Amino acid sequence: MNGRWVGGNLVTLLINGEAFFPRVFECIAAAEREVLLETFILFEDKVGRALQVALLTAARRGVQVDITIDGYGSPDLSPAFILALTQAGVRVHVFDPSPRLWGYRTNLFRRMHRKIVVIDGTRAFVGGINYSADHLADFGPTAKQDYSVEIEGPLVTQIQDYAMTQLLIAQRQPPSLRHRLFGRAPEVPQGNTLPAAGTAEALLVTRDNREHGSDIERHYRIAIRGARQRIIIANAYFFPGYRLLRQLRRAARRGVDVSLILQGEPDMPIVKIAAGLLYHHLLEAGVKIYEYQERPLHGKVALTDDEWSTVGSSNLDPLSLSLNLEANVIIKDRAFNRGLAEHLELLIQKSCKQILLRDVAETGIWVSLRSFFVFHLLRRYPAWFGWLPAHTPRLTPAEKLMTEAGSDHVNEGQVS
Template sequence: MSSGNNNHWTGGNRIELLENGEQFFPRVFDAIRKARREVIAETFILFEDKVGLQLHAAMREAAQRGVKIDLMIDGFGSPDLSREFIEGLTSAGVKVRVFDPGQRFMGQRLNVFRRMHRKIVVVDGERAFVGGINYSADHLLDFGSKAKQDYAVELAGPIVGEIHQFVLRAIALGGKGAGWFRRRLKLAPPVNQVRAGEADAMFVTRDNRRHTNDIERQYRAAIRAARKRIVIANAYFFPGYLLIKELRRAARRGVDVRLVLQGEPDMPIVKTAASMLYHHLLHAGVRIYEYCDRPLHGKVALMDDRWSTVGSSNLDPLSLSLNLEANVIVRDAAFNQVLWERMDRLMQHSCKQVEAADLASEWSGWRLVRSFFVFHILRWYPALLGRLPRHAPRLTPAEATDLASRRGSGRSDPAGGATRTEAA
């Protein structure tokens, strides 16, 4: 599903950072309830918990008063929605589409790779949300010690028109074809091109056809250009060799390079993989902070005083080489300052800084052997993963899949939260 992404700056935008579900969900649900014509939403995870039911109610209400609503969910990330949940949407007129639902073998899902990992909402072609937050109760603080720390952005201005065309194209290429896309654009109301603010923005996506490394290239270019500071907060950190090399080079030329990574991971392998890089990074002068309050789920970064990014893309093999992702890159001093203040607060009050002395207990011979293998994994995994089969997943109407007949372990009551964890 190609994005048609041109990677260019668009001026005149207003961009607001939203932190965690407490800020994100009320904004999105309110925007859906106030929609006049159209809502298009994509998400990796939708659980049938209190958050999923609020989304369900907002979409039903909007659809019943004539708003055209398209909801795309991922077949791997959202496999356990009940028939009642799906039919409650479709009976109101909501188009629910499943990205590559796949089949189960002995109860296990096999469609692990090349997932639709984006989190996007576009309302009336005038307002958009992009980030890393899924529709599940574990993005709320009252979920407890496993509540996720995460971020998204709300956008208004000309960049929303580009995001709108992207999501229309995603629906067309996934199911209805280019002819439907052209007709939909002709019928779609004019996108509001009025300036809403002063920020420049770039909408960057990753797919498995034409834009296989666009997000990573933007990261590397910004790291090369940095002269003052680099802060990357990323949930799943195991990037390729070229990005690691740029971080080390930046630190060695005097840039203050900081990584905020998981200290209380939702999956232990996440911390194990990232920690294999610690010696290599610390030796070059990179500072590493482990976020210890809760699982970190964010995918944000800032460089110097103007460049920032928020999105769905982790810096790991799945996001950089396999999944469909979407990030917004912002060129604006005010937004950069807000993101810096949030990251600084995290580092000051919720993180443990990793020191070289903390790692000194490892046997140096094992460290040498491990570094050799890690180096070659980082160097070759993007090319190797890229050779995995590039099937062309299609969007399937939810009622045409067996998704709605399952009530698996991710099902939970409206007052609670889902018990299953995804690499989300």
């Protein structure tokens, strides 16, 4: 399900955990009926424990709470942490749990990478921020730079319907059993029934391994192709397919100011190495590349011209474009675009190092080999990456995993 454009939304940018966590916890504390939450990573640190307290408090006063956490992304939740939630009535769903083999995680592909929260069907959050202390500045030099948005208005109904439908699909239950799964039907009916809260047009775009395998990438390419003045993309893991690279090069050559903000202090060295393979190809076409220096960049945001923006969970790399389950919000709103642009331009001015063509200028066989690699291999990606092992994703109740594991960790530490 990828929704349609709807107007009347208020979309607020939340920068880093300092803005995101207090706002989410405040909204959970005010919830009256329902909390739906999906996340890739939930760690049992000060942020995870604060989320647990918020969810427990909500569940104990009668709020219906469903959380979905990925079977790969969160390796060390204790049985006590999960048990406290389930005993309070929180329904904890584990996406694609798999046992370890010789100590290694086997569920490498098809991760549930979305980060979504819906409160009472009237307020939603979508972005890239996980529930872990490394999204706070006091974590130290490796704290992540990241983004989410808070949404009010008609789009929230689409996000709520999407999150509930994914629970039903992954548990292999037909939608007709929705009321039995959730105990009672949501009080906000399907359709654009929420009143206008702002002026933004917005769209929920998702990536799955069924009908919507390339929707997020396609929206990026449409926006890049239509840009006339500027493009700014800040993306943590940048290794897109050839079609997206080609659109960036074409935009720069027709005079669009194209700026990429990429990792300069990566959380994984391979990230910078992979992106570096593309630098010469992009710089020679006039694309500007800036490496963020202050700490690891974890954001997935972009804008074009003075209206189009996107914030979400999707990187521009093989995992996000071809394997992971992702969710982005696309926004058409001048005020939001302006605020995001001012923030990203400040990052460029104060926290980034610009990479120039002379910095990557090389001659000889290396340039020829790299050009061959970029053109002949990437021109078929992401399509060929989708050939990697696929299966029907499933959700497993955390209580079942605890019973089956009977050890110090739920499913060998694979509750997420």
